[in-house]
Amino acid sequence: MCLLLLSRATSRRGSEKMLEKLASSPQAQLIYTGRYSDAGLKPHHSLAGYSYPTGYPSGGSVHFSRLQAAALFRPVSYGKSSPLSASSFLGACPRPPLLGWNSPEIWRDREDIQPCRAILDEDLMETNSTAAIIDGKLIAEKIRQEIAEEITRLKSETGGKVPGLAVVLVGSRKDSETYVRSKKKACKEVGIASFGEDLAESSSEDDVLAVVQKFNDDPSVHGILIQLPLPKHMNEEKILAAVSVEKDVDGFHPLNIGKLAMQGRTPLFVPCTPRGCIELLLRSNVDIKGKHAVVIGRSNVVGTPAAMLLQRHQATVTVVHSRTPNPAEVTQRADIVIAAVGVAHLVRGDWIKPGAVVIDVGINPIEDPSTKKGYRLVGDVCFKEACMKASAITPVPGGVGPMTIAMLLSNTLDSAKRAYGLAN
Numbered sequence: 277m278c279l280l281l282l283s284r285a286t287s288r289r290g291s292e293k294m295l296e297k298l299a300s301s302p303q304a305q306l307i308y309t310g311r312y313s314d315a316g317l318k319p320h321h322s323l324a325g326y327s328y329p330t331g332y333p334s335g336g337s338v339h340f341s342r343l344q345a346a347a348l349f350r351p352v353s354y355g356k357s358s359p360l361s362a363s364s365f366l367g368a369c370p371r372p373p374l375l376g377w378n379s380p381e382i383w384r385d386r387e388d389i390q391p392c393r394a395i396l397d398e399d400l401m402e403t404n405s406t407a408a409i410i411d412g413k414l415i416a417e418k419i420r421q422e423i424a425e426e427i428t429r430l431k432s433e434t435g436g437k438v439p440g441l442a443v444v445l446v447g448s449r450k451d452s453e454t455y456v457r458s459k460k461k462a463c464k465e466v467g468i469a470s471f472g473e474d475l476a477e478s479s480s481e482d483d484v485l486a487v488v489q490k491f492n493d494d495p496s497v498h499g500i501l502i503q504l505p506l507p508k509h510m511n512e513e514k515i516l517a518a519v520s521v522e523k524d525v526d527g528f529h530p531l532n533i534g535k536l537a538m539q540g541r542t543p544l545f546v547p548c549t550p551r552g553c554i555e556l557l558l559r560s561n562v563d564i565k566g567k568h569a570v571v572i573g574r575s576n577v578v579g580t581p582a583a584m585l586l587q588r589h590q591a592t593v594t595v596v597h598s599r600t601p602n603p604a605e606v607t608q609r610a611d612i613v614i615a616a617v618g619v620a621h622l623v624r625g626d627w628i629k630p631g632a633v634v635i636d637v638g639i640n641p642i643e644d645p646s647t648k649k650g651y652r653l654v655g656d657v658c659f660k661e662a663c664m665k666a667s668a669i670t671p672v673p674g675g676v677g678p679m680t681i682a683m684l685l686s687n688t689l690d691s692a693k694r695a696y697g698l699a700n
Protein backbone atom coordinates (compact mmCIF):
# COMPACT_ATOMS: atom_id res chain seq x y z
CA MET A 277 0.00 0.00 0.00
CA CYS A 278 1.21 3.46 -0.79
CA LEU A 279 0.60 6.25 1.66
CA LEU A 280 1.07 9.75 0.44
CA LEU A 281 1.01 12.93 2.39
CA LEU A 282 1.45 15.98 0.27
CA SER A 283 0.30 19.49 0.54
CA ARG A 284 -0.25 21.57 -2.57
CA ALA A 285 0.55 24.71 -0.70
CA THR A 286 3.84 23.62 0.78
CA SER A 287 5.15 21.14 -1.77
CA ARG A 288 7.90 22.09 -4.16
CA ARG A 289 7.46 22.74 -7.85
CA GLY A 290 6.69 19.59 -9.77
CA SER A 291 4.92 18.02 -6.82
CA GLU A 292 1.60 18.95 -8.29
CA LYS A 293 2.24 16.79 -11.33
CA MET A 294 3.68 13.96 -9.29
CA LEU A 295 0.68 14.08 -7.05
CA GLU A 296 -1.68 13.71 -9.96
CA LYS A 297 0.32 10.80 -11.31
CA LEU A 298 0.43 9.02 -7.97
CA ALA A 299 -3.21 9.68 -7.28
CA SER A 300 -4.12 7.76 -10.39
CA SER A 301 -1.90 4.82 -9.44
CA PRO A 302 -3.80 1.75 -8.34
CA GLN A 303 -1.51 1.38 -5.32
CA ALA A 304 -2.33 4.81 -3.92
CA GLN A 305 -4.49 4.36 -0.87
CA LEU A 306 -4.48 7.78 0.65
CA ILE A 307 -3.60 11.09 -0.85
CA TYR A 308 -3.60 14.11 1.33
CA THR A 309 -3.99 17.21 -0.72
CA GLY A 310 -4.99 19.66 1.91
CA ARG A 311 -2.78 22.26 3.47
CA TYR A 312 -0.57 21.17 6.33
CA SER A 313 -1.36 24.36 8.13
CA ASP A 314 -5.10 23.80 7.79
CA ALA A 315 -4.68 20.63 9.78
CA GLY A 316 -2.43 22.24 12.33
CA LEU A 317 0.58 20.40 10.91
CA LYS A 318 4.14 21.32 10.08
CA PRO A 319 5.85 19.93 6.97
CA HIS A 320 7.90 17.53 9.10
CA HIS A 321 4.82 15.75 10.39
CA SER A 322 4.07 12.32 9.06
CA LEU A 323 1.39 9.71 9.33
CA ALA A 324 2.01 7.77 12.54
CA GLY A 325 1.11 4.29 11.34
CA TYR A 326 0.32 2.43 8.19
CA SER A 327 -3.38 2.69 8.60
CA TYR A 328 -5.89 5.42 8.60
CA PRO A 329 -9.30 5.47 10.22
CA THR A 330 -12.00 3.65 8.37
CA GLY A 331 -14.41 5.96 6.66
CA TYR A 332 -11.74 7.95 4.85
CA PRO A 333 -11.88 7.46 1.13
CA SER A 334 -8.87 5.79 -0.41
CA GLY A 335 -7.36 7.90 -3.09
CA GLY A 336 -8.67 11.33 -3.85
CA SER A 337 -8.50 14.21 -1.50
CA VAL A 338 -8.71 13.95 2.25
CA HIS A 339 -8.81 16.76 4.74
CA PHE A 340 -8.16 16.37 8.40
CA SER A 341 -9.33 18.50 11.24
CA ARG A 342 -6.79 19.60 13.83
CA LEU A 343 -8.07 17.03 16.27
CA GLN A 344 -7.86 14.20 13.78
CA ALA A 345 -4.44 15.34 12.72
CA ALA A 346 -3.18 15.30 16.28
CA ALA A 347 -4.25 11.69 16.60
CA LEU A 348 -2.96 10.61 13.23
CA PHE A 349 0.23 12.48 12.62
CA ARG A 350 3.43 12.91 14.52
CA PRO A 351 6.65 14.76 13.84
CA VAL A 352 9.25 13.04 11.75
CA SER A 353 12.76 14.04 10.84
CA TYR A 354 14.18 13.93 7.31
CA GLY A 355 17.87 14.57 7.92
CA LYS A 356 19.63 17.91 7.82
CA SER A 357 16.74 20.12 6.91
CA SER A 358 14.79 18.86 9.88
CA PRO A 359 13.92 21.33 12.55
CA LEU A 360 14.36 18.55 15.11
CA SER A 361 17.56 17.97 17.06
CA ALA A 362 19.56 14.78 16.55
CA SER A 363 18.60 13.50 19.98
CA SER A 364 14.90 13.77 19.25
CA PHE A 365 15.38 12.08 15.91
CA LEU A 366 15.31 8.55 17.27
CA GLY A 367 12.27 9.21 19.38
CA ALA A 368 10.48 10.83 16.51
CA CYS A 369 11.19 8.15 13.94
CA PRO A 370 7.81 6.67 13.10
CA ARG A 371 7.42 3.00 14.04
CA PRO A 372 4.39 1.37 12.58
CA PRO A 373 2.93 -1.11 15.04
CA LEU A 374 4.29 -4.59 14.38
CA LEU A 375 1.72 -6.85 15.91
CA GLY A 376 -1.84 -7.67 15.14
CA TRP A 377 -4.00 -9.49 17.60
CA ASN A 378 -6.62 -12.12 17.58
CA SER A 379 -9.88 -10.89 18.94
CA PRO A 380 -13.09 -12.87 18.83
CA GLU A 381 -14.83 -9.98 20.67
CA ILE A 382 -14.24 -7.69 17.72
CA TRP A 383 -15.94 -10.15 15.42
CA ARG A 384 -18.83 -10.38 17.87
CA ASP A 385 -19.18 -6.61 18.06
CA ARG A 386 -19.38 -6.14 14.33
CA GLU A 387 -22.80 -5.19 13.13
CA ASP A 388 -22.14 -6.23 9.55
CA ILE A 389 -21.62 -9.86 10.57
CA GLN A 390 -24.24 -12.24 11.85
CA PRO A 391 -23.21 -15.71 12.95
CA CYS A 392 -25.75 -18.42 12.22
CA ARG A 393 -27.96 -19.18 15.23
CA ALA A 394 -29.46 -22.50 14.15
CA ILE A 395 -27.73 -25.06 16.31
CA LEU A 396 -29.94 -28.05 16.68
CA ASP A 397 -28.87 -31.45 15.44
CA GLU A 398 -32.19 -31.85 13.66
CA ASP A 399 -31.30 -28.85 11.54
CA LEU A 400 -28.09 -30.51 10.53
CA MET A 401 -29.91 -33.72 9.61
CA GLU A 402 -32.16 -31.87 7.20
CA THR A 403 -29.35 -30.90 4.89
CA ASN A 404 -29.28 -32.69 1.61
CA SER A 405 -25.67 -31.78 1.35
CA THR A 406 -23.42 -32.89 -1.45
CA ALA A 407 -20.23 -32.05 0.42
CA ALA A 408 -17.88 -34.86 1.34
CA ILE A 409 -17.33 -34.95 5.08
CA ILE A 410 -13.62 -35.07 5.84
CA ASP A 411 -13.39 -37.58 8.67
CA GLY A 412 -10.62 -36.19 10.88
CA LYS A 413 -11.18 -38.84 13.48
CA LEU A 414 -10.59 -41.64 10.99
CA ILE A 415 -7.58 -39.97 9.37
CA ALA A 416 -6.09 -39.27 12.80
CA GLU A 417 -6.61 -42.90 13.78
CA LYS A 418 -4.73 -44.02 10.69
CA ILE A 419 -1.86 -41.64 11.52
CA ARG A 420 -1.76 -42.88 15.10
CA GLN A 421 -1.46 -46.43 13.78
CA GLU A 422 1.44 -45.42 11.54
CA ILE A 423 3.08 -43.75 14.54
CA ALA A 424 2.59 -46.81 16.74
CA GLU A 425 4.25 -48.99 14.12
CA GLU A 426 7.19 -46.65 13.84
CA ILE A 427 7.59 -46.55 17.61
CA THR A 428 7.82 -50.33 17.59
CA ARG A 429 10.65 -50.04 15.06
CA LEU A 430 12.33 -47.27 17.09
CA LYS A 431 12.19 -49.49 20.15
CA SER A 432 13.86 -52.40 18.43
CA GLU A 433 16.55 -50.17 16.88
CA THR A 434 17.44 -48.51 20.17
CA GLY A 435 17.21 -51.42 22.54
CA GLY A 436 13.89 -50.44 24.05
CA LYS A 437 13.87 -46.64 24.00
CA VAL A 438 10.50 -44.94 23.56
CA PRO A 439 9.59 -41.32 22.84
CA GLY A 440 8.63 -39.25 25.88
CA LEU A 441 6.22 -36.31 26.10
CA ALA A 442 5.96 -33.98 29.09
CA VAL A 443 2.76 -31.99 29.50
CA VAL A 444 2.82 -28.99 31.81
CA LEU A 445 -0.57 -27.86 33.07
CA VAL A 446 -0.89 -24.72 35.16
CA GLY A 447 -4.20 -24.05 36.92
CA SER A 448 -7.40 -26.04 36.75
CA ARG A 449 -9.36 -24.94 33.70
CA LYS A 450 -11.80 -27.74 32.96
CA ASP A 451 -11.19 -27.67 29.20
CA SER A 452 -7.41 -27.72 29.65
CA GLU A 453 -7.66 -30.67 32.04
CA THR A 454 -9.75 -32.53 29.47
CA TYR A 455 -7.28 -31.82 26.66
CA VAL A 456 -4.31 -32.88 28.79
CA ARG A 457 -6.07 -36.12 29.70
CA SER A 458 -6.78 -36.93 26.07
CA LYS A 459 -3.20 -36.13 25.08
CA LYS A 460 -1.85 -38.50 27.73
CA LYS A 461 -4.30 -41.20 26.70
CA ALA A 462 -3.26 -40.83 23.06
CA CYS A 463 0.41 -41.13 24.08
CA LYS A 464 -0.25 -44.34 25.92
CA GLU A 465 -2.08 -45.85 22.96
CA VAL A 466 0.85 -45.39 20.57
CA GLY A 467 3.62 -46.23 23.03
CA ILE A 468 4.85 -42.78 24.00
CA ALA A 469 5.80 -42.37 27.65
CA SER A 470 3.99 -39.38 29.11
CA PHE A 471 5.24 -37.22 31.92
CA GLY A 472 3.13 -34.64 33.61
CA GLU A 473 3.44 -31.79 35.98
CA ASP A 474 0.33 -30.07 37.28
CA LEU A 475 0.96 -26.73 38.91
CA ALA A 476 -1.49 -24.65 40.91
CA GLU A 477 -3.03 -21.55 39.36
CA SER A 478 -1.23 -19.55 42.07
CA SER A 479 2.23 -20.85 41.23
CA SER A 480 4.85 -18.39 40.09
CA GLU A 481 6.49 -17.98 36.73
CA ASP A 482 9.71 -19.26 38.28
CA ASP A 483 7.92 -22.44 39.38
CA VAL A 484 6.91 -23.09 35.78
CA LEU A 485 10.36 -22.20 34.47
CA ALA A 486 11.89 -24.67 36.95
CA VAL A 487 9.62 -27.44 35.67
CA VAL A 488 10.49 -26.57 32.07
CA GLN A 489 14.18 -26.69 32.96
CA LYS A 490 13.77 -30.09 34.60
CA PHE A 491 12.19 -31.50 31.43
CA ASN A 492 14.75 -29.75 29.20
CA ASP A 493 17.47 -31.63 31.09
CA ASP A 494 15.70 -35.00 31.13
CA PRO A 495 16.96 -37.20 28.25
CA SER A 496 13.88 -39.44 28.37
CA VAL A 497 11.68 -36.43 27.55
CA HIS A 498 11.67 -35.60 23.82
CA GLY A 499 8.75 -33.23 23.77
CA ILE A 500 7.54 -30.55 26.17
CA LEU A 501 4.07 -29.06 25.88
CA ILE A 502 2.95 -26.10 27.94
CA GLN A 503 -0.82 -26.28 27.92
CA LEU A 504 -2.25 -22.92 26.83
CA PRO A 505 -3.70 -20.60 27.91
CA LEU A 506 -1.46 -19.96 30.90
CA PRO A 507 -2.86 -18.03 33.88
CA LYS A 508 -3.01 -14.30 33.16
CA HIS A 509 -0.24 -13.33 35.58
CA MET A 510 2.31 -15.34 33.63
CA ASN A 511 4.49 -14.17 30.80
CA GLU A 512 3.62 -16.67 28.08
CA GLU A 513 6.38 -15.42 25.79
CA LYS A 514 9.07 -15.99 28.39
CA ILE A 515 7.84 -19.46 29.32
CA LEU A 516 7.43 -20.68 25.73
CA ALA A 517 10.89 -19.41 24.86
CA ALA A 518 12.33 -21.41 27.79
CA VAL A 519 11.34 -24.72 26.20
CA SER A 520 14.35 -26.24 24.47
CA VAL A 521 14.02 -25.79 20.69
CA GLU A 522 14.78 -29.48 20.26
CA LYS A 523 11.81 -30.41 22.47
CA ASP A 524 9.33 -27.80 21.25
CA VAL A 525 6.78 -30.28 19.89
CA ASP A 526 4.09 -27.58 19.85
CA GLY A 527 6.24 -25.58 17.44
CA PHE A 528 5.63 -22.41 19.46
CA HIS A 529 9.28 -21.55 20.16
CA PRO A 530 10.13 -18.27 18.39
CA LEU A 531 13.02 -19.95 16.61
CA ASN A 532 10.77 -22.65 15.16
CA ILE A 533 8.07 -20.14 14.19
CA GLY A 534 10.73 -17.83 12.75
CA LYS A 535 12.18 -20.60 10.63
CA LEU A 536 8.71 -21.56 9.44
CA ALA A 537 8.30 -18.01 8.20
CA MET A 538 11.61 -17.94 6.33
CA GLN A 539 12.46 -19.32 2.94
CA GLY A 540 15.21 -21.91 2.89
CA ARG A 541 14.84 -22.66 6.60
CA THR A 542 13.33 -25.78 8.09
CA PRO A 543 11.83 -25.57 11.56
CA LEU A 544 12.41 -28.57 13.81
CA PHE A 545 8.66 -28.62 14.55
CA VAL A 546 5.56 -27.22 12.90
CA PRO A 547 2.59 -26.26 15.14
CA CYS A 548 0.21 -29.20 15.49
CA THR A 549 -3.15 -27.72 14.50
CA PRO A 550 -2.03 -26.04 11.25
CA ARG A 551 -0.01 -29.14 10.40
CA GLY A 552 -3.15 -31.18 11.01
CA CYS A 553 -5.13 -28.95 8.63
CA ILE A 554 -2.59 -29.46 5.84
CA GLU A 555 -2.45 -33.18 6.53
CA LEU A 556 -6.26 -33.35 6.24
CA LEU A 557 -6.11 -31.62 2.86
CA LEU A 558 -3.31 -33.82 1.57
CA ARG A 559 -4.85 -37.06 2.78
CA SER A 560 -8.20 -36.05 1.25
CA ASN A 561 -6.42 -35.53 -2.10
CA VAL A 562 -7.04 -31.79 -2.15
CA ASP A 563 -4.51 -30.10 -4.40
CA ILE A 564 -3.12 -27.03 -2.62
CA LYS A 565 -0.66 -25.81 -5.24
CA GLY A 566 -1.82 -22.69 -7.05
CA LYS A 567 -5.09 -22.57 -5.14
CA HIS A 568 -6.41 -19.49 -3.42
CA ALA A 569 -6.58 -20.19 0.31
CA VAL A 570 -8.30 -17.87 2.72
CA VAL A 571 -7.30 -18.22 6.36
CA ILE A 572 -9.78 -16.59 8.71
CA GLY A 573 -7.96 -15.65 11.91
CA ARG A 574 -4.36 -14.66 12.61
CA SER A 575 -3.50 -16.23 15.96
CA ASN A 576 -0.01 -17.41 16.80
CA VAL A 577 -1.19 -20.97 17.25
CA VAL A 578 -3.33 -21.46 14.14
CA GLY A 579 -4.03 -18.64 11.67
CA THR A 580 -0.54 -17.25 11.21
CA PRO A 581 1.35 -20.56 10.95
CA ALA A 582 -1.44 -21.99 8.75
CA ALA A 583 -0.99 -19.11 6.31
CA MET A 584 2.76 -19.72 6.23
CA LEU A 585 2.33 -23.45 5.68
CA LEU A 586 -0.18 -22.95 2.87
CA GLN A 587 2.30 -20.67 1.12
CA ARG A 588 4.96 -23.33 1.44
CA HIS A 589 2.51 -25.63 -0.33
CA GLN A 590 2.30 -23.04 -3.15
CA ALA A 591 -1.14 -21.66 -2.33
CA THR A 592 -1.96 -17.99 -2.77
CA VAL A 593 -2.96 -16.96 0.72
CA THR A 594 -5.26 -14.25 1.99
CA VAL A 595 -5.66 -13.71 5.72
CA VAL A 596 -9.04 -12.41 6.83
CA HIS A 597 -9.36 -11.09 10.37
CA SER A 598 -11.64 -9.22 12.71
CA ARG A 599 -10.86 -5.87 11.09
CA THR A 600 -11.17 -6.99 7.47
CA PRO A 601 -13.93 -5.12 5.68
CA ASN A 602 -16.37 -7.44 3.99
CA PRO A 603 -14.87 -10.78 5.03
CA ALA A 604 -17.66 -12.66 3.24
CA GLU A 605 -16.67 -11.21 -0.10
CA VAL A 606 -12.99 -12.03 0.39
CA THR A 607 -13.73 -15.56 1.58
CA GLN A 608 -15.98 -16.15 -1.43
CA ARG A 609 -12.86 -16.09 -3.59
CA ALA A 610 -11.29 -19.02 -1.74
CA ASP A 611 -10.78 -22.51 -3.11
CA ILE A 612 -9.68 -23.54 0.38
CA VAL A 613 -11.00 -21.95 3.58
CA ILE A 614 -9.36 -22.47 6.95
CA ALA A 615 -11.51 -20.95 9.70
CA ALA A 616 -9.69 -20.36 13.00
CA VAL A 617 -11.49 -17.53 14.72
CA GLY A 618 -13.11 -18.69 17.95
CA VAL A 619 -16.62 -17.46 17.17
CA ALA A 620 -19.38 -20.06 16.83
CA HIS A 621 -20.93 -20.28 13.36
CA LEU A 622 -19.35 -17.07 12.15
CA VAL A 623 -18.72 -18.30 8.62
CA ARG A 624 -22.04 -18.47 6.81
CA GLY A 625 -22.97 -20.44 3.72
CA ASP A 626 -22.81 -17.37 1.51
CA TRP A 627 -19.14 -16.90 2.41
CA ILE A 628 -18.31 -20.16 0.64
CA LYS A 629 -17.65 -20.46 -3.07
CA PRO A 630 -19.42 -23.47 -4.59
CA GLY A 631 -16.96 -26.36 -4.60
CA ALA A 632 -14.58 -24.90 -2.02
CA VAL A 633 -12.93 -27.08 0.62
CA VAL A 634 -13.61 -25.94 4.19
CA ILE A 635 -11.43 -26.75 7.20
CA ASP A 636 -13.09 -25.71 10.44
CA VAL A 637 -10.64 -25.28 13.32
CA GLY A 638 -13.10 -23.73 15.79
CA ILE A 639 -14.12 -25.53 18.96
CA ASN A 640 -16.80 -23.35 20.55
CA PRO A 641 -18.99 -24.49 23.40
CA ILE A 642 -22.58 -23.36 22.98
CA GLU A 643 -25.53 -23.91 25.27
CA ASP A 644 -27.64 -26.90 24.39
CA PRO A 645 -30.07 -27.99 27.11
CA SER A 646 -30.86 -31.19 25.23
CA THR A 647 -27.39 -32.60 26.01
CA LYS A 648 -26.23 -34.12 29.28
CA LYS A 649 -23.52 -31.52 29.78
CA GLY A 650 -25.83 -28.65 28.87
CA TYR A 651 -23.53 -27.53 26.07
CA ARG A 652 -22.03 -28.82 22.91
CA LEU A 653 -19.13 -27.99 20.66
CA VAL A 654 -19.58 -26.28 17.32
CA GLY A 655 -17.12 -24.90 14.81
CA ASP A 656 -16.47 -21.43 13.44
CA VAL A 657 -18.37 -22.45 10.32
CA CYS A 658 -22.13 -22.82 10.11
CA PHE A 659 -21.88 -26.45 9.07
CA LYS A 660 -25.44 -26.81 7.85
CA GLU A 661 -25.15 -23.85 5.48
CA ALA A 662 -21.59 -24.52 4.34
CA CYS A 663 -22.47 -28.15 3.47
CA MET A 664 -24.69 -26.88 0.68
CA LYS A 665 -21.80 -25.07 -0.97
CA ALA A 666 -18.55 -26.84 -0.16
CA SER A 667 -17.20 -29.85 -2.03
CA ALA A 668 -15.65 -31.09 1.21
CA ILE A 669 -15.81 -29.96 4.82
CA THR A 670 -14.53 -30.99 8.25
CA PRO A 671 -17.07 -31.47 11.04
CA VAL A 672 -16.73 -30.33 14.66
CA PRO A 673 -16.11 -32.45 16.63
CA GLY A 674 -14.35 -35.12 14.61
CA GLY A 675 -12.43 -32.86 12.25
CA VAL A 676 -9.30 -30.91 13.08
CA GLY A 677 -9.28 -31.67 16.86
CA PRO A 678 -8.18 -35.30 16.62
CA MET A 679 -5.58 -34.29 14.01
CA THR A 680 -4.01 -31.82 16.45
CA ILE A 681 -3.33 -34.66 18.84
CA ALA A 682 -2.07 -36.96 16.08
CA MET A 683 0.40 -34.27 14.96
CA LEU A 684 1.59 -33.82 18.54
CA LEU A 685 2.39 -37.52 18.69
CA SER A 686 4.09 -37.31 15.31
CA ASN A 687 6.22 -34.34 16.41
CA THR A 688 7.20 -36.20 19.58
CA LEU A 689 8.22 -39.25 17.58
CA ASP A 690 10.29 -37.08 15.21
CA SER A 691 12.03 -35.54 18.19
CA ALA A 692 12.88 -38.94 19.68
CA LYS A 693 14.19 -40.15 16.31
CA ARG A 694 16.46 -37.11 16.17
CA ALA A 695 17.63 -37.66 19.73
CA TYR A 696 18.63 -41.23 18.89
CA GLY A 697 20.31 -40.22 15.64
CA LEU A 698 17.67 -41.86 13.46
CA ALA A 699 16.52 -38.69 11.69
CA ASN A 700 17.68 -35.16 11.10
Ligand SMILES: Nc1nc(=O)c2c([nH]1)NC[C@@H]1CN(c3ccc(C(=O)N[C@@H](CCC(=O)O)C(=O)O)cc3)C=[N+]21
Pocket residue numbers: 455458501502503504505526548549639653672673674675676677678679680681
Ligand atom coordinates in the same frame (compact mmCIF):
# COMPACT_ATOMS: atom_id res chain seq x y z
N1 LIG B 1 0.25 -25.98 24.20
C1 LIG B 1 -0.95 -26.30 23.68
N2 LIG B 1 -1.00 -27.12 22.62
C2 LIG B 1 -2.20 -27.47 22.08
O1 LIG B 1 -2.25 -28.22 21.08
C3 LIG B 1 -3.40 -26.95 22.67
C4 LIG B 1 -3.27 -26.11 23.78
N3 LIG B 1 -2.04 -25.77 24.24
N4 LIG B 1 -4.36 -25.59 24.37
C5 LIG B 1 -5.71 -25.94 23.96
C6 LIG B 1 -5.75 -26.33 22.49
C7 LIG B 1 -6.96 -27.11 22.09
N5 LIG B 1 -6.47 -28.37 21.59
C8 LIG B 1 -7.28 -29.42 21.18
C9 LIG B 1 -6.79 -30.68 20.90
C10 LIG B 1 -7.63 -31.71 20.53
C11 LIG B 1 -8.99 -31.54 20.46
C12 LIG B 1 -9.86 -32.69 20.09
O2 LIG B 1 -9.41 -33.79 19.91
N6 LIG B 1 -11.16 -32.49 19.96
C13 LIG B 1 -12.08 -33.56 19.60
C14 LIG B 1 -13.07 -33.86 20.69
C15 LIG B 1 -13.62 -32.69 21.42
C16 LIG B 1 -14.61 -33.08 22.51
O3 LIG B 1 -15.60 -33.72 22.19
O4 LIG B 1 -14.35 -32.72 23.69
C17 LIG B 1 -12.77 -33.20 18.30
O5 LIG B 1 -12.70 -32.03 17.88
O6 LIG B 1 -13.32 -34.08 17.70
C18 LIG B 1 -9.49 -30.30 20.72
C19 LIG B 1 -8.64 -29.26 21.08
C20 LIG B 1 -5.13 -28.39 21.69
N7 LIG B 1 -4.66 -27.25 22.20
